[in-house]
Amino acid sequence: MINQLISSAENKIKLAENKNLLDVSAIRRHFLFPERGRIVTNNAASTQPPKELLNLYTDLSKDYENVHRGQSNASRYITNLFEESYNIITKFINAPDRRNIVITRNTTEAINTVMYSLLTQFRDGDNIVTTFMEHNSNYVPWYGLCKEILPKFGIKVECRLARFQPQTGELDLTHLKSLVDSRTKIICCIGASNFLGTKIHLHLVKEIADYSGYLQPNGECRSLLLVDGAQLIPGTFTDFHTLNVDYLCFSFHKMLAPFGIGVLCAKQHLLETSLPFLYGGDMIAEGDVSPDYVGYNSLPWKYAAGTPNILGTIISAQALRLLLDLALNPDEQKYFLTTNEFNIQTVEGAMNRISSHIKMLTEKAMYILSRIKGITIYGPKNVNRRTGLISFNVAGCNPFEIAEELNKAGVESRAGCHCATLAHKYLKLDPPASCRLSFYFYNTIDEAEFAAETVNKIVNSKNRIDISLNTNENTLNNGLTK
Ligand SMILES: Cc1ncc(COP(=O)(O)O)c(C=O)c1O
Incomplete structure (x- = not known):
């Protein structure tokens, strides 16, 4: 009897646990790679796209048109989908508003966007702190800024590297802290390492940034914090609001979407007060261009110069909706291609x-x-x-x-x-x-x-x-x- 009770209790626990398990066989039916017999275990480079996202290219092509550049029904339709994509991304990472979102080609371009938009703010004697754990995308731009670009303008900025513990793969926060001082304009730190796999204690890095004493142009007294989330966001619930970092970058090709789209999520006041990264069409206020003055478009379009990767953006945002479906119920399309609302708790549950x-x-x-x-x-x-x-x-x-x-x-x-x-x-x-x-x-x-x-x-x-x-x-x- 007791044994029966124990085993029924165990079964109940197992059932409860199973509710939290992914239905991997059902998930795999959404992909082409299993048909090839491929064992895809190089996902940190890029993940596989579900069939629905590939088919979406064809479906969207029926109304193929540019955005913000036409009065046709097709242009309005695609423009709406494109703009809605910003809202989906905003919600997924719990950013306050779509004005926080910059669409880029990838994480690398997102980090370069920050570097170029801050370029003119650096003062002689400033420093940048990054780590030995970075992907080259979050080191080489800062190296280039310090060693090649700013010296041409007579400005010396040092790039400092924080160590990690070789045995544990953990970031040496004591060393990081010792490198940060009142001349540290920005700390640029990986969210999770693409080599060691380590997830960084970002709240502790944030604390170090907050107490640096660096005087920013808006009067704030702290270092900025950029997080390279390329390896963190695809598999870990990440909430921009709670992290409270200044810049968060990631790539969609590491989380189901096809290649071509990345995101910079940044605090609005920083995007408002920084110079644009790229200059050209659509990033200017309608009609506000004259020989002596150019007025910029409002956010998020100030950072969307030129014709964007329209289909890529729409499909990447839908990848987030599909990811929710696959994680929560792969046999039902509750979020993909619907207007059903989701909140941050839904994202947290799925992630x-x-x-x-x-x-x-x-x-x-x-x-x-x-x-x-x-x-x-x-x-x-x-x-x-x-x-x-x-x-x-x-x-x-x-x-x-x-x-x-x-x-x-x-x-x-x-x-x-x-x-x-x-x-x-x-x-x-x-x-x-x-x-x-x-x-x-x-x-x-x-x-x-x-x-x-x-x-x-x-x-x-x-x-x-x-x-x-x-x-x-x-x-x-x-x-x-x-
Ligand atoms: C941690 C990290 N940062 C940045 C990147 C660069 O991403 P992308 O090639 O999409 O710019 C990668 C890609 O592997 C990465 O793993």
């Missing part, structure tokens, strides 16, 4: 399900990988501190060869420095490379297991070949010396 699934995959793969002799897995040991990527090296194995062998077994991975060149060099990796598996919410637990087991097999068979080569060499040498 938490996605995070839990990715965590489960990562934990499984890390467990298998960690038993491989000679392996080094970079970043935090605790999956709660990580995103869904695992970078590793195995002593005596070339990471590129592992990736090639994985590919032969049908497992897609990435070897290289993943544009985290500073971090690879900081760890003195030679070559500056690692092999990386990265999961998204359409991956199954079997795929995570198979990918990790395949690494294990590759390493074992290489070790066997090495041993037999050594044995042969010894036999040969012995033969020769005799």
